[in-house]
Amino acid sequence: MAHSSDLDLVNVVKRFGTHAAVNDVNFSVAPGEFFSILGPSGCGKTTLMRMIAGFEHPTSGDIRIRGQSMIGVPANKRPVNMVFQSLALFPMMSVGENVAYGLTCRGVSRAEAEERASRMLERVGLKGFGERRVTALSGGQRQRVAIARCLVLEPTLVLLDEPLGALDLKLREHMKIELKQLQATFNTTFAYITHDQSEALVMSDRIAVMNQGRFEQVGSPRELYHNPATPFVASFVGETNKWQGEAASASAGGIAVRLPSGTVIQGQGKVAEKASLAFVRPEAVALAQDSSALSSLPNKFEGRVSAVLFDGANSSLLIDTAGFETPVRAVLPQAGPLAGIQVGAPIHVGWTADAMKVFAA
Amino acid sequence: MSRKPAQSLTLFLLLAPAVLWLGVLIVLPHVEILVLSFSERVAPRVYAFGFGNYLEFFTEPLYWRTFARTAIMSILVTAITLVLAFPIALYIARVAQGRMKAMLLLLCLLPFWVSELVRTLGWMMLLRETGVISYMLQAIGVTDQRTEFLYNDGAVILGLVYGGLLFMIVPLANALESLDPSVVEAGFDLGGSRWTVLRRIVIPHAMPGIVAGSIIVFMLTVGNFATPVLLGGKNGLWFTEQIYAQFITRFNWPQGAAFGMLLLLLSSAIVWAGLRLTGQSLGTTLKQA
Incomplete structure (x- = not known):
């Protein structure tokens, strides 16, 4: 049965000691949607993302992917892949091995994994880069490898943790458009976290504005911009x-x-x-x-x-x-x-x- | 390109201690030993050039067997030390934080404040027939008479591993510390099991540290003298004992010198093979150590 949403968070709470990093958050992300979580640093967005990926565990509440609860499911068994802030490419492997890594983990044969990895590299515009070292790539190319490495696994959901943060301004502007186009081509659900309102406004179908562990408002970029629900949203967005x-x-x-x-x-x-x-x-x-x-x-x-x-x-x-x-x-x-x-x-x-x-x- | 005289003088003065150190303490004695190893005694106090000392090594089974035994046991000791040190280094580098990390490294270092001889004697007190372990086993009724744990290969390996552990942990922990935590997380996120992440991400990243630690431990083990003699006794049969015997007991310096050169060749060959096998260069390895 096809589920109407790819990701549901239900009353998710994460406490570190007495401090609630994520406080009663609810939201759903529809299939194929580009959903952003926008908030200042320290608002709990990274904790939220790490819970979805499986690196942190919610104190209470439920995280469901296509209706399946992810509580107790380890990170390597979730149909979710993450593009890290630092990109976290494997420096000990070539570009092709980076992309094929996830496939070989799943037991795909080496030859087929290489074949699929090279096809994926072609789709992200890195044809023939398979043999290169990741350290020999430019910032934008590394970015594309990090995304290709996730997309080749055909995950239900791709999480992106401020992946544009380390790029210079020109490239960042360019990558915003490229990311949006990639997401449209692959029609994969993206959950993107950022503190940069312009990134969120340009790329997202819907944005959740997060502050002090809570969602202030969830809506389309236009809604947030023109009809902010709280003074925080009014001053943070735009x-x-x-x-x-x-x-x-x-x-x-x-x-x-x-x-x-x-x-x-x-x-x-x-x-x-x-x-x-x-x-x-x-x-x-x-x-x-x-x-x-x-x-x-x-x-x-x-x-x-x-x-x-x-x-x-x-x-x-x-x-x-x-x-x-x-x-x-x-x-x-x-x-x-x-x-x-x-x-x-x-x-x-x-x-x-x-x-x-x-x-x- | 011409240098100002003052600059060359400074350079010369700065390099002088290192050059002296290398020349007087390392190169000169080795040249001396090399020359000595090729001299044969033809009559009392009369020496001539010849390969006799090396031929003696190959014709007398005790010598080359001890030599092979030392090489194999040293490789074994290095491997055991690596396997034991890896989880410890992983814990120190990845799990322990702040003061805990410093504490753990200090704990590893602590036994080295005592001389190697005293540490080995400590092991003897534990392992000998009238020692602590033997007594305990008898007291709790596992054995009905005293047991000798000393003077076997196990005791020698135990002592050597113990002595090498620190020198493996430090370069390993250094190498593991530089691994970006998000790279490990990415390894899990893309579906890798613990074993896959260890095999394909953590170990390749730590390779320079593994090789550096292994080279140090291997060198220390091959050249060790006190531990095999004390813990192995007559069964120790370490090649350094042969060298000692030639120089000190038999006054056959040329023979001892030949053995010394052979030991140097052995360690160089094994280190070279190790580097080739793991695809590491000596340069990157030395940076880790």
Whole structure:
């Protein structure tokens, strides 16, 4: 019977002494899905992954792969393979032997294992590399060997533990796309852990944001970005402006936040307590040289450019704005009248109430 | 390329102790022994060049049999030491942490604060007919009379393994420590059993350490004198005893020198064969030791 999900975690808890590294985590990963677990270092994501691989054992809860409980199943008997952070290629073996290793462990004959390994190397674009030493490969090639070594076993699930961490920026950008393509070609379920939100956003079908051993939110990259469920998700995923204030009057669907300076801003959210946090994405901040262009917005302020952070398409402005303790960050358009704006120039900023998410602090 | 005189002088001064050490203490005596080994006594106090001392070795069965016995037993001792030291080194390198690791290494080192002679005498106290083990076996009723555990091959091997253990553990632990834990985990993750991971990942990684430890233990064992004499007694029959006998008992220095050269050739040949067999180079091996 085909199971509707490849991986299910049910109330998984892992304690080290009194510290709960993983605290009551539940999730399912569908077949063929690229699922990421995103969180800051020390949030418990590595422990979670090691439990799925079989190197750690949950204090309580169940881990099921295609409906089969993995409790008590050793790592070498699970239909799960892992791409390690350090890649952990076997330096004492050639590239071909690395890929064939798992097959020979399963009792596949040497000749057939070599044949399948060389076919797999061809599929990941390393045709003819079988005889090379792994130490003679570039970073990107090593990466592909590590993945080929897993995929040749046709596992139910491939776990990837921040495998791009050690690569330089250019290669990392390239490998993001390559990984996504590999996953699509092989149609294998990937569970990917990372602290890099851009990796998770670019590659994943769904992302779980993890913090202090718990899942804060699980959703598609767009959902997380546009509708964060918690202030942690709002600030961890993507760039954002963040202000502290007190919830003032709440009207139909909207809420007003009074900043310490007395300035009132309008946003969306449900807050039961007084202390609240307001988040606005830099790209949601509208910029104009005269105030009339922003007249329809509920939040509009006057400011002065304090810094231009030029980074090509990701360029942004920091704008000192009356009533705000920290400068407002806004995306700098690369075309139009504002493209050449200089530090010190006066500017008007504004945003809709929808664009501002308000949470209890 | 020309060097400044001051630089060459510094280089010369820095190298001088090593060159002196090698020249005076190692090369010179060996040249002396080599020359000596080719001199035959033709009349009292009259010596001539000849291969007689070497011929004597091959014609007298006691000599070459002792020689072969020493070689085989030394290989056996090295193998046993390796098998015993491997799990200990694995534990020290992979399992023990921090102070525990230092403690364990210190425990291995501790017996070496006592001289080899005293350590061997300690074994004699345990193994002799009126010794501790014999007494205990009699006391708990396993044997009804005293048993002699000394003066056999087992006792010699026991003593030699004991003496070699530390020199095997240290290079092995060094080699095993440099193995990335995630490489071992990857070995399991891809479906390897404990045995597969040991055979295909851990042992190949530790190979330079294994070879380094084996060379050291083999050399120490082949050249050992006190342990085979004390624990083996008349049955010890170690080749070093033959050399000792020629030099000291019989005053036949040329014969002793020939035996010494043969022993040097033997250890060199076996070390060379070991390196060839395991595909290791002397350079990488020395780095481990």
